[in-house]
Amino acid sequence: MTAEFVLYENPGWGSAIIEAQLAVYGMPVRLVPAGGTSDPDAVARAMAGVNPLGQVPALVLPGGAVMTETAAMTLHMADLARSDVLVPGPEAAERAAFLRWLVFLVAAVYPSFAYGDVPTRFVPEAGAEAFQARVIEHRKAMWRVMEAAAVGPWFLGARFSAIDVYLAVMTRWRPGQAWFQTETPRLWAAGQAAGGRAEVVPVMARNFG
Known part of the structure; x- marks a missing residue:
């Protein structure tokens, strides 16, 4: 895949989970700081236009759709990558x-x-x-x-x-x-x-x- 993902993130936050998965798949991503602070209200303000709950991470897909919830991102990225390296396929024992x-x-x-x-x-x-x-x-x-x-x-x-x-x-x-x-x-x-x-x-x- 060559189209770019956009990940709203703060270093050390849950966005690192998604950033790492994108790296495993080799998917290109642009990182956008989402407040860079331990103040949840400041982060919520920074994220207001992307995630209604004002939470990190949020992932903008190459087509422009916005995803929240890391489990949803995890499953969707596996589908896009057509890979079972991170998500066991439907027939897998695990x-x-x-x-x-x-x-x-x-x-x-x-x-x-x-x-x-x-x-x-x-x-x-x-x-x-x-x-x-x-x-x-x-x-x-x-x-x-x-x-x-x-x-x-x-x-x-x-x-x-x-x-x-x-x-x-x-x-x-x-x-x-x-x-x-x-x-x-x-x-x-x-x-x-x-x-x-x-x-x-x-x-x-x-x-x-």
Whole structure:
């Protein structure tokens, strides 16, 4: 493919997951900063004309259509690439597990950052610290569920997938790399291996230094 994608992103945010997948496919992309700040209100203002929820990432397809939701992007990019390198095909033995854990990541784990990173958007300031601590503990429990399901060396077993790309990025977030290394070593190893792929290394360096 030669037509350009446009990815609204902030370094180290969830946009890194999509940037890495585009790199795996060799799809050309133009990166557009979406606020570059930890202030969610500033990001929302920067994204207002692209994503109604004001969230990163948003992906503009070569034809001009806008996509949000990383799982939707993941599935659509695989279709466009006509490739099963990141998304097991319909007949693949790993297909059901892939879909299950992709949705688990985006519907259960990922949203915990939306309400846990800036808790005062959801609870009074007096209770924000305790609320955030409870969210992080719940997130740890969810990661342990995934650890129990991880096969190794990749999350699904012998085959690399987009789940591993998610892990490469999300194991950089809270509760932090040291926790993942100790408490969820299979997730950590899969994420490290994904981040070490030749196509993904520059993406990880740009996003996390």
